[in-house]
Amino acid sequence: MRRQIPLAITFIGGVVMIIQYFIPHQISQEIYRGVLDWQMIVGGFVLVLGIGSLVTHHTEKVKRQKEGWGYSLVALLGLVMMAIAGLFFGGMASDKPFMQIFIYAQNPIQATMFSLLAFFIASAAYRAFRARSFIATLLLLAAIIVMIGRVPIGAKIWSPIRVISNWLLDYPNMVAKRAIGLGVGLGMLSTALKIILGIERSYLGGGK
Amino acid sequence: MDTRFWTKEKCKWRRKVLPLTAFIILLALWGTIRAQSPVDTLPPSPPTEVTAFDTPNDAGKNITINWKLSTDDGAGRNIVKGYDILRSESQEGKFEVVGSVVAGISTFQDDKVKNRRNYFYKVRAKDHTSSDSPTVGPVQASGQWYHKGKTVVLIFVVIFTALVIYFVESAKKGKKLYVRPIPGMDAVDEAVGRATEMGRPILYILGLSTISDVATIASLTILGRVAKKVAEFQSKLLVPCYNPIVMTVAQEVVKNAYLDAGRPDSYDESNIWFLSSSQFAYAAGVNGIMLREKTATNFYLGMFYAESLILAETGNIAGSIQIAGTDAVTQLPFFITSCDYTLIGEEFYAASAYLSREPKLLGSIKAQDWGKAGLIALIILGGFFASFHFDTFINLFTVGH
Numbered sequence: 257m258r259r260q261i262p263l264a265i266t267f268i269g270g271v272v273m274i275i276q277y278f279i280p281h282q283i284s285q286e287i288y289r290g291v292l293d294w295q296m297i298v299g300g301f302v303l304v305l306g307i308g309s310l311v312t313h314h315t316e317k318v319k320r321q322k323e324g325w326g327y328s329l330v331a332l333l334g335l336v337m338m339a340i341a342g343l344f345f346g347g348m349a350s351d352k353p354f355m356q357i358f359i360y361a362q363n364p365i366q367a368t369m370f371s372l373l374a375f376f377i378a379s380a381a382y383r384a385f386r387a388r389s390f391i392a393t394l395l396l397l398a399a400i401i402v403m404i405g406r407v408p409i410g411a412k413i414w415s416p417i418r419v420i421s422n423w424l425l426d427y428p429n430m431v432a433k434r435a436i437g438l439g440v441g442l443g444m445l446s447t448a449l450k451i452i453l454g455i456e457r458s459y460l461g462g463g464k
Numbered sequence: 465m466d467t468r469f470w471t472k473e474k475c476k477w478r479r480k481v482l483p484l485t486a487f488i489i490l491l492a493l494w495g496t497i498r499a500q501s502p503v504d505t506l507p508p509s510p511p512t513e514v515t516a517f518d519t520p521n522d523a524g525k526n527i528t529i530n531w532k533l534s535t536d537d538g539a540g541r542n543i544v545k546g547y548d549i550l551r552s553e554s555q556e557g558k559f560e561v562v563g564s565v566v567a568g569i570s571t572f573q574d575d576k577v578k579n580r581r582n583y584f585y586k587v588r589a590k591d592h593t594s595s596d597s598p599t600v601g602p603v604q605a606s607g608q609w610y611h612k613g614k615t616v617v618l619i620f621v622v623i624f625t626a627l628v629i630y631f632v633e634s635a636k637k638g639k640k641l642y643v644r645p646i647p648g649m650d651a652v653d654e655a656v657g658r659a660t661e662m663g664r665p666i667l668y669i670l671g672l673s674t675i676s677d678v679a680t681i682a683s684l685t686i687l688g689r690v691a692k693k694v695a696e697f698q699s700k701l702l703v704p705c706y707n708p709i710v711m712t713v714a715q716e717v718v719k720n721a722y723l724d725a726g727r728p729d730s731y732d733e734s735n736i737w738f739l740s741s742s743q744f745a746y747a748a749g750v751n752g753i754m755l756r757e758k759t760a761t762n763f764y765l766g767m768f769y770a771e772s773l774i775l776a777e778t779g780n781i782a783g784s785i786q787i788a789g790t791d792a793v794t795q796l797p798f799f800i801t802s803c804d805y806t807l808i809g810e811e812f813y814a815a816s817a818y819l820s821r822e823p824k825l826l827g828s829i830k831a832q833d834w835g836k837a838g839l840i841a842l843i844i845l846g847g848f849f850a851s852f853h854f855d856t857f858i859n860l861f862t863v864g865h
Binding site: 274277278279280281282283284285295298299302303305306307309310312313316323324327362365366369370372373376377379380381383384433436437438439440442443444445446447448449450451453455456458 | 521522523524525607608609610611614617618621624625628629632676678679681682685688689705707708709711712717734737738739741742743744745747748752756770773774777791793796797798800801802808809810812813814816817820824825828829831832835836839
């Protein structure tokens with residue numbers, strides 16, 4: 257029973273949602289909206305579990321003074337500070353502490369993290385574009401053409417480069433992207449069917 | 465007192481004022497002449513061939529009205545400014561304007577109607593005056609029980625489901641199925657073994673999507689297989705989660721995997737925890753874990769966005785073995801560059817079956833291959849027919865909305 261009930265729920269839920277996709281009737285749309293609403297409700301409750309998990313994990317690290325416990329302490333203090341700011345100091349109005357911390361502390365920190373991407377792209381590109389084989393050389397040439405073709409100075413240096421760059425993006429690149437996309441579509445359908453039909457049940461445990 | 469009209473000082477401002485006064489007088493004169501000229505008082509010709517019908521393939525409460533443009537719209541006297549759509553519940557009743565469109569438009573959807581009720585419509589061409597089309601109706605709105613525009617999708621789903629069931633049944637009967645090697649999945653044993661030898665943990669990232677994303681579900685099925693191997697090798701598995709629902713499911717998956725491996729005592733729920741649902745806070749947190757815990761192996765399987773390279777490059781710098789897999793086409797180049805193995809698109813969805821080596825799961829991969837073969841054949845045929853402008857074939861595959 258421990259496995260049969262979840263499998264039955266998955267099967268019924270999956271089949272209902274597949275059928276729903278082909279029925280435009282209002283009743284079908286209401287079922288769909290209902291499922292989305294329930295998903296949000298469940299999500300709301302599970303957020304409590306998420307916060308519980310976060311607090312337990314970091315409290316444990318601080319208590320046992322594991323490596324990097326200081327960061328855990330900062331995480332916990334941040335959580336408490338934001339909760340107090342939101343609950344007792346004017347809610348989420350833009351001129352109140354909660355949003356002020358969000359705008360002037362969290363946003364710049366996130367932007368800083370995002371900017372690291374530029375450096376990582378440089379180091380990754382250096383590795384990727386080393387012309388150690390014929391294919392790597394092709395990749396390097398294509399990358400140079402596309403990069404130069406996308407910047408205004410490219411056309412000034414050699415005007416056909418923009419056309420070649422667009423051709424590389426619109427044809428060989430697009431073909432590869434669509435081929436991967438088709439494979440992904442079939443893979444998604446296959447995975448969904450395996451789960452709905454109970455063929456894939458590793459998520460329940462007990463698989464070989 | 466100087467009474468001359470054109471003194472030097474007077475000239476200065478009169479030169480400015482006189483032309484302006486002349487211009488205003490001329491403008492007023494032109495307006496008067498135009499106002500007295502005969503106005504076109506004839507109404508525009510009315511719209512014709514008006515049809516009103518229940519909007520197909522919808523949830524109901526919607527009627528579509530089409531008409532042929534007035535002959536004075538874009539042609540003839542070209543005076544039509546727009547059209548009003550009028551509705552009544554009886555043929556002789558009072559018609560009310562329910563919507564308007566500009567000139568040149570010949571369709572309107574009335575979404576303020578009730579189902580199973582008679583409605584009559586007229587379309588009015590507007591200028592200074594107006595002229596109405598004949599009344600059409602009665603027409604009723606209703607919701608449909610089948611979306612005819614999605615028939616091609618239904619046919620494809622039925623064929624693909626039949627293929628999956630056929631190959632799964634064939635595999636169950638013992639038919640040998642060849643699946644080409646996937647290096648990334650072949651490396652899982654090596655990666656887990658290396659972590660055990662080094663005494664370092666394994667990091668598993670489920671991506672940054674929700675549980676409703678198939679990529680996340682596929683990643684969870686792979687997590688089950690990987691967790692079982694980790695449990696057998698008695699290594700440590702860390703799963704920081706981006707989404708609390710995914711975290712809850714991941715805890716269950718790993719717990720069951722440890723149970724299957726006969727090591728329920730080794731399972732530690734605190735190793736699967738909620739990190740953050742803020743994209744770059746999550747990336748920062750995972751980077752910190754990689755560098756502090758010195759993870760031997762990193763798995764990135766699921767849906768990823770801009771943080772993919774930040775994670776994979778940090779893992780690369782830390783010297784971990786890295787196995788990635790995603791269906792996010794834009795992130796694949798980053799993983800290919802920074803990871804040792806990358807599962808591209810469909811390989812990612814085949815990974816769970818590949819790891820399990822269960823015949824019935826491998827059967828579904830075979831169905832995927834046949835599905836792909838069918839699509840390739842259709843693409844070749846489509847290319848051929850499109851080259852000869854035989855659009856009927858291409859239109860067969862148009863999905864309606």
